[in-house]
Amino acid sequence: MxxxxxxxxxxxxxxxxxxxxxxxxxxxxxxVPLISLACIGLPYVMMQFNKGDVETVAVVDESGRYGKAITDNDEFRFHDITPIASDGGGELHEFYQQQEGLYAIVIIPADVDSSLTVDIFSENAVRMGLQRHVAQCLGDTITQSLIASYHIPQLDKIIADSHVEVSPNCxxxxxxxxxxxxxxxxxxxxxxxxxxxxxxxxxxxxxxxxxxxxxxxxxxxxxxxxxxxxxxxxxxxxxxxxxxxxxxxxxxxxxxxxxxxxxxxxxxxxxxxxxxxxxxxxxxxxxxxxxxxxxxxxxxxxxxxxxxxxxxxxxxxxxxxxxxxxxxxxxxxxxxxxxxxxxxxxxxxxxxxxxxxxxxxxxxxxxxxxxxxxxxxxxxxxxxxxxxxxxxxxxxxxxxxxxxxxxxxxxxxxxxxxxxxxxxxxxxxxxxxxxxxxxxx
Amino acid sequence: MNFIETKDVVKQYDGHLALDRVSINVPQGCVFGLLGPNGAGKTSLIRILNMITRADSGEVLFDGHPLHEKDIANIGYLPEERGLYRKMKVADHIMYIARLRGMRSNDARDAMRKWLERFDLTQWAGKKIEALSKGMAQKVQFISTVIHSPKLLIFDEPFSGFDPVNTELLKKEILHLHDEGATIIFSTHNMASVEEVCEEFALINRSRVVLDGKVSEVRRRFSKKLYKVDIADTMKFDPVDGLFSIEHTQPSPFGGITADIRLAATVTMHDAVAYINDRYALTAFHELLPSMNEIFIETVSSNNHQSASHND
Incomplete structure (x- = not known):
């Protein structure tokens, strides 16, 4: 034995x-643990690298009301070029090419309130970040103005208050x-x-x-x-x-x-x-x-x-x-x-x-x-x-x-x-x- | 006294009878040949002797007692299909096998040092086996087999794959171990090596022992009454009816004639020598014993023929 x-x-x-x-x-x-840590951390690090420079975006506001709604952030600076665009009446593409360093042109259509769409032109593939940001800014502002259009006092606060979430306590x-x-x-x-x-x-x-x-x-x-x-x-x-x-x-x-x-x-x-x-x-x-x-x-x-x-x-x-x-x-x-x-x-x-x-x-x-x-x-x-x-x-x-x-x-x-x-x-x-x-x- | 013997050992694999009442007797200190064609059952028997498998029935006695697990420490086995842990270092590999065979660490280390020196491998002890040449790897296998100074050594086709230099070295070492008292079993179908080193043998064919005994005795038993005769005369050498016939003659390189003769059934060697000596200048007369190879082929083919006709 x-x-x-x-x-x-x-x-x-x-x-x-x-x-x-x-x-x-x-x-x-x-x-192995280092690699797994890297796998978790890497996307974040890569996102940091991906940020790159601040891009300039031109805005043409055909609605005449929402041009200021899109605000600058870390990645994009917005310039309202509505007067130039309407004055020149020329081709937007030409304008885009003339302006060195211009990343994209955002066109807010006149009927944006009802169509709820917005056009972005660029020679580059338009970044998700820009799409999200534009949609967010316009969405918020249009929501605000829709609420305001009901003329009910403090409606925005009422809506905010009525939005609740229940959490079960087991x-x-x-x-x-x-x-x-x-x-x-x-x-x-x-x-x-x-x-x-x-x-x-x-x-x-x-x-x-x-x-x-x-x-x-x-x-x-x-x-x-x-x-x-x-x-x-x-x-x-x-x-x-x-x-x-x-x-x-x-x-x-x-x-x-x-x-x-x-x-x-x-x-x-x-x-x-x-x-x-x-x-x-x-x-x-x-x-x-x-x-x-x-x-x-x-x-x-x-x-x-x-x-x-x-x-x-x-x-x-x-x-x-x-x-x-x-x-x-x-x-x-x-x-x-x-x-x-x-x-x-x-x-x-x-x-x-x-x-x-x-x-x-x-x-x-x-x-x-x-x-x-x-x-x-x-x-x-x-x-x-x-x-x-x-x-x-x-x-x-x-x-x-x-x-x-x-x-x-x-x-x-x-x-x-x-x-x-x-x-x-x-x-x-x-x-x-x-x-x-x-x-x- | 027999060092190891089997009595009526039977082993069956998946409906195939590998060993059919096999009994062999290997005397103490003997070099024993286990012969037989491929697939005859040699490896099955060797595995039973090594306790790798058990016999279905029959008995195996080791040094007088039924073979027991602790006897593993007294057996060294070099299988035909022999491998090595290629990633291991030479010394680690030898130590591992030696420890499994029940050696203490210190004894194993001393013995290993001795053997590595003997085979000129000392400077390779720390190298991985995959870095060794084939010949050196074979030496490592041999050392792993004998390191624990077993009383019984079993070699299965030991010389297959060895180059002539290593074969000689190996033969020398095996005979040296024999001189030191080890009992040795060779399993082989290389008959020349059997005649050279084996004292006794058992021939296995189709799962049965068909012939066994002392090599010299069996060769004599298989004698065809063939003799070689040298005469100095250059005159014609004629057969004599009722005494001997001539199988073959040729001029001897030293002058005279050399002839192979076969004696008639009742004639003794003495009669033949007397007759020839009277008439010719006889210079040499000796028996031509059949080689183990001839005996092997004769026995196996007649056995196969018998069992074939038996099956019909």
């Missing part, structure tokens, strides 16, 4: 180093009637993030196991390996080794996240629920918009059992990883050529994508039948339960679901080991369910 364990440990260590020891792994682990009762705030939006965002992380990690590390199995089989080292250790030891060593790769990677990202949160000063708040509630109170006494938003989020966060969710996340991740990881290993063992690997992963990918879709579908009704069943079926539960967790799922349901998941993960691992044991030594046989059924006997 100690021999087996020490061999599994040796294999796990080897698998871990084979992936985590590579420079590319360290680079990727550090780069309170969740516990069994003994205690009240706590429940915020569906925040809960669903947290749930979705966790579900997506589970989906991504299981797929990513599953693929690593597959690669490792296929590599050993196709370069024929496998025959040497199985003469040194049992296939099940090799399989477990692989799953554990790659699992540690995952843990290392997630740990690095957590440190990253910690550093970033420390910089923005939110880390201490998120990690401590009491502090969250305090923060919420402090925030609610402040009378500014930002404080209000921060307060709401903090209050909602405080209502969600973060520690519980974290523990569940780890358990579901382990179960899901073991379940799918052993399936990936079994799939890899049936493959002869490195490029056939992706074909063998189709069933797992289908299950995983299905799980993610089910998770997204369950966001709408986290206590519904679909959500309940999908959080019990082991192939979908690691993803779907993540969506449900922030909504206070009863403990027995979580316990049952985890028990089913871990139980079937062990079962699947056992079956996968049987397929793996046969598959790794078999060459030149095409993958078929008939073969696999025979191996399982």
């Amino acid at each position: 100690t021999n087996n364990l020490s061999r599994i440990a040796i294999i796990a260590r080897h698998e871990f180093l084979a992936i985590a020891g590579k420079k590319s792994f360290i680079v990727m682990t550090i780069l 309170v969740k009762w516990s069994d003994n009637g205690e009240e706590s705030r429940s915020d569906a939006e925040l809960a669903s965002v947290i749930g979705l993030i966790l579900a997506f992380l589970t989906y991504m990690f299981v797929m990513m590390y599953g693929a690593m196991i597959l690669t490792s199995v296929v590599e050993e089989k196709t370069n024929r080292i496998i025959e040497v390996m199985v003469s040194c250790c049992k296939p099940i030891e090799l399989l477990l060593g692989k799953i554990i080794g790659v699992g540690f790769v995952g843990i290392a990677q997630i740990a690095i990202w957590c440190v990253f996240l910690g550093v970033i949160s420390a910089i923005f000063g939110i880390g201490s708040v998120v990690s401590n629920p009491d502090l969250l509630a305090q923060q919420a109170q402090i925030a609610s006494t402040l009378d500014t918009d930002t404080a209000d938003i921060v307060g709401t989020i903090s209050q909602s966060l405080a209502s969600i059992n973060l520690a519980g969710i974290a523990i569940c996340f780890v358990l579901y991740f382990i179960g899901g990883y073991l379940l799918y990881g052993s399936m990936f290993a079994a799939a890899g063992s049936t493959v002869d050529q490195p490029n056939e690997g992706s074909q063998a992963t189709v069933p797992m990918m289908m299950f995983l994508v299905l799980a993610l879709w089910a998770g997204i579908a369950c966001m709408d009704n986290p206590d519904g039948g679909l959500a309940w069943w999908c959080s019990m079926i082991p192939f979908t539960s690691p993803v779907v339960m993540m969506v449900r967790l922030p909504y206070d799922v009863p403990l027995w349901e979580i316990a049952l679901s985890i028990a089913i998941l871990l139980g079937s993960a062990l079962g699947i691992a056992f079956v996968a080991a049987k397929i793996y044991r046969k598959g790794i030594l078999l060459y030149g046989k095409k993958f078929s369910w008939k073969n696999i059924a025979a191996w399982l006997k």
Whole structure:
């Protein structure tokens, strides 16, 4: 027994180093968060670059009333050229070409009140920014003048006052009637993030196991390996080794996240629920918009059992990883050529994508039948339960679901080991369910 | 005493009988040839000896006891299809296999140093295997096989893909391990190497052992009563009815005649020598034993013929 364990440990260590020891792994682990940050930040940066110089736009006001409505902004300066245009009566295009640096000409037609259209001429493709700005300025002014045309005193104020928005304030009762705030939006965002992380990690590390199995089989080292250790030891060593790769990677990202949160000063708040509630109170006494938003989020966060969710996340991740990881290993063992690997992963990918879709579908009704069943079926539960967790799922349901998941993960691992044991030594046989059924006997 | 033996081992794959009551006996310290055409069942048997697969029925005894998982530490196996982790460094690779075979880190490191020096690979220890030439990679495979000083070594077609220089080196090292007391099993269809190094063998054809025993004895058993005769005389050398016939004659490069003769069924070598010696100036007389290759082909084809007619 100690021999087996020490061999599994040796294999796990080897698998871990084979992936985590590579420079590319360290680079990727550090780069991925940076790239994702860049992906979020890049559009903003690019917009800044795109702003460019201030453009000059000429306005011809045929209505005679709205020429002043279009005001200058950061991007455009407007000049009313109505007198010149009407005096000259010449071709607008000629005028445009004569004026160096003129970007566009806006023509406000005489019947703009009723037609609600405006023409913009330019030799350039007219920027969205200009279109929006012109539409906005004219729209506001025309609205104002329409309201004024009713001659009802303070009509504009009445209209403004009558424009209301209702925000539901959800309170969740516990069994003994205690009240706590429940915020569906925040809960669903947290749930979705966790579900997506589970989906991504299981797929990513599953693929690593597959690669490792296929590599050993196709370069024929496998025959040497199985003469040194049992296939099940090799399989477990692989799953554990790659699992540690995952843990290392997630740990690095957590440190990253910690550093970033420390910089923005939110880390201490998120990690401590009491502090969250305090923060919420402090925030609610402040009378500014930002404080209000921060307060709401903090209050909602405080209502969600973060520690519980974290523990569940780890358990579901382990179960899901073991379940799918052993399936990936079994799939890899049936493959002869490195490029056939992706074909063998189709069933797992289908299950995983299905799980993610089910998770997204369950966001709408986290206590519904679909959500309940999908959080019990082991192939979908690691993803779907993540969506449900922030909504206070009863403990027995979580316990049952985890028990089913871990139980079937062990079962699947056992079956996968049987397929793996046969598959790794078999060459030149095409993958078929008939073969696999025979191996399982 | 047998170091490893199988008794009536049966193995079936997907309805195909790979081994049919196979029994072999490999004495302690012997160089044993496991022969047979491709697909005869050699690799199936080797996998059972290595505990890669289990026999469906039958028994495998290792050093007197039923083969057990802990015996893995005493077996070294070089498969025909042998791979390496190409991305690993030479030293890491050897250490990994040695540790899996149950060696302690320090012992493994010492043994590795010794072997790398022996094969002139010391300066390559830190290099990745993919940077090695094919010959050097083969040496690494060999080191990985023998590093834990196993008592039983199993080589499956060890010389395939080796260049002549490495083949010689390998042969020398294998015989050296044999001198140190290791029992060695060669699986091969290269008969020349069997005659050269093997003391005993088993010939497997169509999942069964069709011939086994000591190489020298079997060759004698297959004797066709063929002898080579050298005479100094240049006169005509004639066959004698009831005594011997002549298969082939030619002038000897040293003068005289050299001839292959076949003795009649009841005639002994002694009679033949006496007869020829009386009439000619006999300079040499020795038996022409069939080569293992001839025995192999004869046995396999007659066996195939038998089972074909049996099937009809």
